[in-house]
Amino acid sequence: MIVIGAGGSAAAYELIQLGYDVTILEAQDHVGGHVLTVRGGVTTEEHGKGVQECTWDEGVWWDAGPSRVPFFHRAFFHYCQQLGIPLIDHKNLNLNGWAYAEGIEGSLDGTRMRVRELQADMGGYTSSLLAKAAESSTIDDELSADDLEMLIDYLVSWGMISSDDLNYTGTSRRGYAVPPDTQSSGEVADPFPLEDLLPFASAIMGSNSGYLAATASPTWQTTMVKCADGIGQLFDSGFREFFGERLMLNSEVTEINNTDVGVSVVYLNRETGEEEQISADYCVCNIPLSVLIKLNTNFSREFTEAMRSVPYAMSLRMGMQFNQRFWETEDWIYGGQSFSSIGELGILGYPDDNYNAEKGALLAMYNFGNNSARVSSLSYEERAELALDYGSRIHPQMREHYHSAFSVAWHLMPYSLGAWPSYTEEVREQVMPTLQEPEGNVYLVGEHLSHVNSWMEGAFQSAWMQIPKLHQRVMGS
Amino acid sequence: MIVIGAGGSAAAYELIQLGYDVTILEAQDHVGGHVLTVRGGVTTEEHGKGVQECTWDEGVWWDAGPSRVPFFHRAFFHYCQQLGIPLIDHKNLNLNGWAYAEGIEGSLDGTRMRVRELQADMGGYTSSLLAKAAESSTIDDELSADDLEMLIDYLVSWGMISSDDLNYTGTSRRGYAVPPDTQSSGEVADPFPLEDLLPFASAIMGSNSGYLAATASPTWQTTMVKCADGIGQLFDSGFREFFGERLMLNSEVTEINNTDVGVSVVYLNRETGEEEQISADYCVCNIPLSVLIKLNTNFSREFTEAMRSVPYAMSLRMGMQFNQRFWETEDWIYGGQSFSSIGELGILGYPDDNYNAEKGALLAMYNFGNNSARVSSLSYEERAELALDYGSRIHPQMREHYHSAFSVAWHLMPYSLGAWPSYTEEVREQVMPTLQEPEGNVYLVGEHLSHVNSWMEGAFQSAWMQIPKLHQRVMGS
Numbered sequence: 001m002i003v004i005g006a007g008g009s010a011a012a013y014e015l016i017q018l019g020y021d022v023t024i025l026e027a028q029d030h031v032g033g034h035v036l037t038v039r040g041g042v043t044t045e046e047h048g049k050g051v052q053e054c055t056w057d058e059g060v061w062w063d064a065g066p067s068r069v070p071f072f073h074r075a076f077f078h079y080c081q082q083l084g085i086p087l088i089d090h091k092n093l094n095l096n097g098w099a100y101a102e103g104i105e106g107s108l109d110g111t112r113m114r115v116r117e118l119q120a121d122m123g124g125y126t127s128s129l130l131a132k133a134a135e136s137s138t139i140d141d142e143l144s145a146d147d148l149e150m151l152i153d154y155l156v157s158w159g160m161i162s163s164d165d166l167n168y169t170g171t172s173r174r175g176y177a178v179p180p181d182t183q184s185s186g187e188v189a190d191p192f193p194l195e196d197l198l199p200f201a202s203a204i205m206g207s208n209s210g211y212l213a214a215t216a217s218p219t220w221q222t223t224m225v226k227c228a229d230g231i232g233q234l235f236d237s238g239f240r241e242f243f244g245e246r247l248m249l250n251s252e253v254t255e256i257n258n259t260d261v262g263v264s265v266v267y268l269n270r271e272t273g274e275e276e277q278i279s280a281d282y283c284v285c286n287i288p289l290s291v292l293i294k295l296n297t298n299f300s301r302e303f304t305e306a307m308r309s310v311p312y313a314m315s316l317r318m319g320m321q322f323n324q325r326f327w328e329t330e331d332w333i334y335g336g337q338s339f340s341s342i343g344e345l346g347i348l349g350y351p352d353d354n355y356n357a358e359k360g361a362l363l364a365m366y367n368f369g370n371n372s373a374r375v376s377s378l379s380y381e382e383r384a385e386l387a388l389d390y391g392s393r394i395h396p397q398m399r400e401h402y403h404s405a406f407s408v409a410w411h412l413m414p415y416s417l418g419a420w421p422s423y424t425e426e427v428r429e430q431v432m433p434t435l436q437e438p439e440g441n442v443y444l445v446g447e448h449l450s451h452v453n454s455w456m457e458g459a460f461q462s463a464w465m466q467i468p469k470l471h472q473r474v475m476g477s
Numbered sequence: 478m479i480v481i482g483a484g485g486s487a488a489a490y491e492l493i494q495l496g497y498d499v500t501i502l503e504a505q506d507h508v509g510g511h512v513l514t515v516r517g518g519v520t521t522e523e524h525g526k527g528v529q530e531c532t533w534d535e536g537v538w539w540d541a542g543p544s545r546v547p548f549f550h551r552a553f554f555h556y557c558q559q560l561g562i563p564l565i566d567h568k569n570l571n572l573n574g575w576a577y578a579e580g581i582e583g584s585l586d587g588t589r590m591r592v593r594e595l596q597a598d599m600g601g602y603t604s605s606l607l608a609k610a611a612e613s614s615t616i617d618d619e620l621s622a623d624d625l626e627m628l629i630d631y632l633v634s635w636g637m638i639s640s641d642d643l644n645y646t647g648t649s650r651r652g653y654a655v656p657p658d659t660q661s662s663g664e665v666a667d668p669f670p671l672e673d674l675l676p677f678a679s680a681i682m683g684s685n686s687g688y689l690a691a692t693a694s695p696t697w698q699t700t701m702v703k704c705a706d707g708i709g710q711l712f713d714s715g716f717r718e719f720f721g722e723r724l725m726l727n728s729e730v731t732e733i734n735n736t737d738v739g740v741s742v743v744y745l746n747r748e749t750g751e752e753e754q755i756s757a758d759y760c761v762c763n764i765p766l767s768v769l770i771k772l773n774t775n776f777s778r779e780f781t782e783a784m785r786s787v788p789y790a791m792s793l794r795m796g797m798q799f800n801q802r803f804w805e806t807e808d809w810i811y812g813g814q815s816f817s818s819i820g821e822l823g824i825l826g827y828p829d830d831n832y833n834a835e836k837g838a839l840l841a842m843y844n845f846g847n848n849s850a851r852v853s854s855l856s857y858e859e860r861a862e863l864a865l866d867y868g869s870r871i872h873p874q875m876r877e878h879y880h881s882a883f884s885v886a887w888h889l890m891p892y893s894l895g896a897w898p899s900y901t902e903e904v905r906e907q908v909m910p911t912l913q914e915p916e917g918n919v920y921l922v923g924e925h926l927s928h929v930n931s932w933m934e935g936a937f938q939s940a941w942m943q944i945p946k947l948h949q950r951v952m953g954s
Contacts, residue, residue: 071573071809072656080833087832089566089812095698096548116692123691126632129616130607138615139606143672150675155603157679157686173692179549180928182913182935182942185902195620198627202634209634214600215593215650221572222699225811225832332548334702335566355564355702356557425662436659451657458659465659 002265002278004253005286006031009239010079010463011445015284016246018471023278024243025267027252027415030232031240033286034065034416035456037230038319038361038406046412052380054406059354061230062319062361064408066456068092068224073452075460077225083238086228090352092211093222094336095119096175097350100394101203101341106196112394113192113200115212115339117174120160121191122201124168127159131166203341211339211347219455228353231456251276252415255296256283258440266296282470283442286459288312289435290417292444303439306431310448312418314372318387318407320364326397327362328355337363338394343371345390364391364405368419376409383407420447420454436465443470479742479755481730482763483508486716487556487940488922492761493723495948500755501720502744504729504892507709508717510763511542511893512933514707515796515838515883523889529857531883536831538707539796539838541885543933545569545701550929552937554702560715563705567829569688570699571813572596573652574827577871578680578818583673589871590669590677592689592816594651597637598668599678601645604636608643680818688824689816696932705830708933728753732773733760735917743773759947760919763936765789766912767894769921780916783908787925789895791849795864795884797841803874804839805832814840815871820848822867841868841882845896853886860884897924897931913942920947 003012006026015022026033036042039061042054068090069076080087095116102110133139134148134155143151156163160171170191180186192200210217227233240247254275255266263283269276285292290312293304327333327350335352349363365387367375375383384405392398410419428451435444443466450458450465480489483503492499513519516538519531545567546553557564572593579587610616611625611632620628633640637648647668657663669677687694704710717724731752732743740760746753762769767789770781804810804827812829826840842864844852852860861882869875887896905928912921920943927935 071811072653074656074809077833087811089568089700089829091566091568091700093570094700095692116695116698120692122631122635126603126607126628126635127691130603130610133607133610133616139610147672147675150679151603154599154675154679154682157682158599158603158690160690160692171692173690173694175695176549179551182927182938185928195624198624198631202627202631205631205634213635213637213650214604215572215597215637215648217650218593218652221593223566223568223571223811223813332551334548334564334700336700352566356554450659451662461659 002263002280002283003286004256004265004283005033005446006235006239006243006247009235010075010460011284011286011467012243012246013079013239014463014467016242018467022246023280024247025251025253025265026247026249027270029249030236031243031247032232032235034288034410035231035235036064036408037232037236038062038064039230042406044408044413046376046409047414049380049412052406055404056321056361056406057359057403059357060321060359060361062363062406063226063231064317064319064406065231065410067226067231069226069456070219070221070224072218073455073457075464076457079238079460080227080234083234083242085234085238087225088228088353089335090224090226091222091336092216092220092224094333094350096331096333097336098331098338098348098394099200099204099340100338101200102393103341104199104203106199108192108196108200110393114175117192118197118201118204119212120171120174121168121194121197124159124161124171124191125194125197127155128161128166128168131155131159131161135166204339206341207343207346208339211337226352253287253295256285256442257296257298258442263441281441281474284466284470285442285444286446288416288418288446289421289448291415299439299442303434306434309427309431310421310423312411313368313420313422314376314409314411315368315419316365316372316376316383316407316409317363318365318383318405319361320384320387320391320405321359321361321403322398322401323359323403324401325351325357325360326401327395330397331395340390340394342390343367344375344386346371348391348394359403362391365407372409372411376412380405380407423453438470438473479740479757479760480763481733481742481760482510482923483712483716483720483724486712487552487937488761488763488944489720489723490556490716491940491944493719495944499723500757501724502728502730502742503724503726504747506726507713508720508724509709509712511765511887512708512712513541513885514709514713515539515541516707519883521885521890523853523886524891526857526889529883532881533798533838533883534836534880536834537798537836537838539828539840539883540703540708541794541796541883542708542887544703544708546703546933547696547698547701549695550932550934552941553934556715556937557704557711560711560719562711562715564702565705565830566812567701567703568699568813569693569697569701571810571827573808573810574813575808575815575871576677576681576817577815578677579870580818581676581680583676585669585673585677587870591652594669595674595678595681596689597648597651598645598671598674601636601638601648601668602671602674604632605638605643605645608632608636608638612643681816683818684820684823685816688814703829730764730772733762733919734773734775735919740918758918758951761943761947762919762921763923765893765895765923766898766925768892776916776919780911783911786904786908787898787900789888790845790897790899791853791886791888792845792896793842793849793853793860793884793886794840795842795860795882796838797861797864797868797882798836798838798880799875799878800836800880801878802828802834802837803878804872807874808872817867817871819867820844821852821863823848825868825871836880842884849886849888853889857882857884900930915947915950
C-alpha cells in the first residue's frame with residue numbers, strides 16, 4: 001500500500017494495524033501537512049513570498065493550522081489515547097478578554113471593553129426590556145400568567161436586574177473598577193448606555209456570534225481541548241514515531257496512475273532532486289483536492305470533474321512571539337480570546353498554558369476570504385506590521401514587547417493551496433458520492449471527504465470510511 | 478516572631494523575606510490549614526465522626542477546600558510565580574455539562590439536559606419575544622427606530638432566531654442528536670417547549686446564576702486557574718519547602734498571652750503529648766476566629782467581643798474516585814461542571830486535567846448552610862451513599878464505576894470550625910477595624926480580615942496589610 005501525504009496519518013495507521021505493508025510518501029520534511037506547530041527553526045515558503053524562518057525562543061509555540069478540538073470529535077480523542085498524547089484545555093471564551101469595535105456610531109467607537117462588560121450590559125438591558133414587556137403583558141405570545149411570572153423571575157437572575165423595578169443599573173459581575181481588598185469591597189463602574197452599546201454589540205456579534213451568542217457554536221464551544229505542547233505532538237511525534245521506517249519524507253508525488261495490477265506513483269526526491277517511481281496494489285491519497293488536481297493522473301473524466309468542482313477557501317493565520325506576557329501581567333488574561341470587528345484582524349488568541357512564564361506567542365491575526373486575499377498579498381514583514389497596527393488598538397503594549405511574527409496564508413502554501421474546501425451543500429451532494437468511491441485502485445482520504453470538513457476529525461473519519469472498504473476488497477479478492 | 482497556623486503562609490513568607498527569625502507553629506501534619514489536596518493516604522477527623530482515610534489510587538486528587546482562583550486575585554499569582562508553581566485551567570462553564578432539575582412543574586421534571594441546550598433555548602425564546610415586541614414597538618423604552626432595528630439584529634444573532642419571522646425553532650448550536658460524519662451533516666433535536674423549559678430554567682438558575690447568567694460572577698468566571706496537581710502544591714510543597722526548619726508541625730496552640738516584653742504561646746506537641754511554651758517579640762496569628770475564640774488568651778474584652786461577633790458558615794464538599802472516567806468516555810465532558818436544583822447536591826465538578834486517563838475524582842457534592850447541616854450529621858459512609866443517590870440522577874453510571882468517597886464538613890473540622898466567616902456588611906464594618914489592629918503584640922492574619930474573605934487571596938492580602946505595619950513598628954522601636 002502507498003499512502004500519499006502523511007496528513008493522512010489515520011489511514012496509514014489503520015492500514016498498518018491491519019498488517020499491510022505500507023509506504024508513506026510525504027512531500028514535506030514533517031508529518032501533518034496542514035497540521036503544523038510553529039516553534040523556533042520551523043520554515044515555510046509560500047508561493048511568491050520566499051522562505052520564512054521562525055526565530056522564536058525555546059518553549060514558545062503556536063499552532064498555525066488546526067489546533068482546538070470540540071468534544072464530539074471522537075476520532076481525535078481516540079488517536080490521542082492510542083498514542084499517549086496529553087491534552088490540555090483550549091478556551092474560546094474568557095470573560096476577561098477584550099472586545100474591540102471601530103467604524104461604528106456612538107461613543108464606543110474605537111474602544112475596547114471586557115467581554116464580561118459587553119455580556120453583562122447587553123444581558124441586563126435586554127432582560128429589563130423583556131421583563132417590563134412581560135409585566136405589562138405586551139409581548140406577543142400565549143404564555144400564561146404563571147409563565148410570565150416565571151419568565152420575569154428568570155430574567156431577573158439572568159440579566160442581573162432589579163426585582164423591584166426591573167431596571168438594569170449595572171452589577172459587580174461587570175467586574176471591578178477597583179478590586180476588593182482588606183479595606184473595601186471594591187468599586188463597580190456604571191454600565192454603558194444602551195444606545196452606545198448597541199452599535200458596538202452588533203459590530204462584535206457580526207463575525208464573532210459563534211463564540212458570543214447565547215450558546216456557542218458546537219465546534220467553538222467555550223472550552224475545547226488541544227494537544228499539550230502543540231498539535232505537532234500528535235502528528236510529527238506520535239504518528240511519526242509509529243510510522244518509523246515506513247515514512248519517506250521530502251517525497252513529492254507528481255504522478256498517480258492506475259495500472260492493470262495496481263498503482264504506479266512517481267515522486268520527486270527533494271533531497272536528491274531525482275524523480276523516482278514506485279508501484280503498489282493500492283494507493284490511499286490524502287493530497288488536498290486543490291493540489292491533487294494539478295498532478296498527472298489517469299483518473300476518469302467524471303472523477304477529475306468532481307475534484308475540480310470543489311473550490312478552496314482562503315485563510316491566513318499569524319502567530320507572534322512577545323518577550324513578556326503583558327496580557328497576563330497587565331491585562332490579567334489567562335488564555336482564551338479577544339474579539340474585534342476588524343475583518344483583517346479577526347480574533348486574538350492567548351496561550352492556554354505555561355501561565356506565569358516570561359514569554360509566549362499570541363494568535364495575532366486570523367482572517368478569511370477577501371480579508372485573507374488582501375493581507376496575504378503583503379510580504380511576511382508587511383503582514384506583521386499590519387497585525388501590530390491592528391493589535392495595538394486592543395493591546396497598546398504590543399510593540400514594546402514584540403519579538404517576531406510568523407504568518408501562514410494557507411492558500412499560498414504549495415502543498416495546501418487553500419485552507420479547506422469551501423463546500424456548499426449543493427457541491428457537496430454533487431461530488432462527494434464520486435470522490436468517496438475508489439478511482440480504480442486509488443482511494444481518497446482527507447477532511448474534504450467528510451461533512452466535518454476543515455477539521456482533523458473529518459480526515460480521521462474519511463480513513464474510518466475508506467480503509468474498511470479497501471480492506472474488504474482485498475479480503476474478498 | 479511566632480506565626481501560628483501555616484495557612485498563614487504569606488505572613489511567614491514575608492517575615493522571612495524581611496530577615497526576621499520566624500517560628501511557625503502548625504497544629505496539623507501538613508501546611509495549608511483549610512487548603513487541602515486530598516489523595517490516597519490523606520486522613521481527616523471531624524468532630525464526632527472518627528477518622529477518615531482516603532484510599533484513592535495514585536495520581537487521583539481533588540481539592541477539598543480552596544482550589545480555583547479568579548484572575549483578579551493577584552497575590553495568588555504572585556506567590557505561584559515566586560515559588561515556581563505551575564498553573565492549569567479551571568473551568569466553571571462547560572456547555573457540554575449537564576443541568577438537572579427536579580420537583581418542578583412540567584415535562585422536564587427529573588430530567589437532565591446539556592447546559593448548551595438550556596442556554597440556546599432560553600436565549601432563543603427570550604430573544605424571539607423581545608425582538609417581536611421591539612418590532613411592534615410595544616417595549617417600554619425610548620429607543621429610536623434605528624436603535625430598535627439594531628436591537629433586533631443583535632437578538633437575531635444572539636438568540637439564533639430567524640431574521641424573517643423572528644421565531645426560535647432550534648439551532649445546531651444546541652448540539653447534535655447525531656453528530657456529522659462522512660455521510661451526513663448531522664441531526665439536530667427540536668428545542669424544548671418554552672412552557673416546560675421555564676420551570677426548569679428557574680430551578681437551575683436559583684442556586685447557579687453565578688455561573689449561568691449573562692455574565693458569570695467575577696469570582697466564578699467561566700475560566701479560572703488552579704495549581705497543577707492540586708492546591709497543595711503551593712502550600713504543602715512550595716511554602717513548606719521555603720519554610721524548612723522554621724516549621725513545627727503537630728504543634729497545637731492552646732494559649733496566647735501578651736506579656737510586658739512580647740508574647741507567650743503555649744502549645745501541645747501532638748507527637749509527644751507534652752505541653753510546651755515559647756516566647757517571642759511578636760506573634761502573627763492565622764487561626765480562624767471560630768477556633769481562636771476558644772483558646773486561652775489575655776486579649777482585651779473589646780477584641781474578644783469583636784472575634785466573637787463573627788459567625789462562621791457551614792459547608793460540605795465531597796470528592797469521589799471512579800475507576801473509569803465515564804463522564805469523558807460516555808458523556809464527552811472534559812472538565813467543568815454540571816448544575817442541579819438539588820440543594821444538598823449542588824454542583825458536580827469534573828477533573829480539568831489528565832484527560833483520557835483511566836481514573837479520576839469528581840467533586841460529587843458541594844453544599845452550604847442548612848443543606849450542609851443535614852448532610853454533615855450523617856456518617857462518612859451515609860454521606861457518600863446520599864451523594865451517589867443524587868449523582869446517579871445525572872450520571873446513571875455512577876455506582877457502576879464507584880471506587881470511594883472522601884467528604885469534608887468544614888464546620889466539623891477541629892482546626893476550622895466553619896467554612897468561612899459569614900459576614901454581613903454590618904458585622905464587617907463593626908469588627909474589622911478592631912481585628913485589623915494589633916492586639917498588643919499579636920497581629921491577626923487570615924481571609925477573615927479581608928473583604929475577599931473565604932478566598933486564599935483574602936489571607937494573602939491580610940498579610941500584605943499586617944506585615945508592613947508590624948515591620949514599621951519594629952523598625953521604629
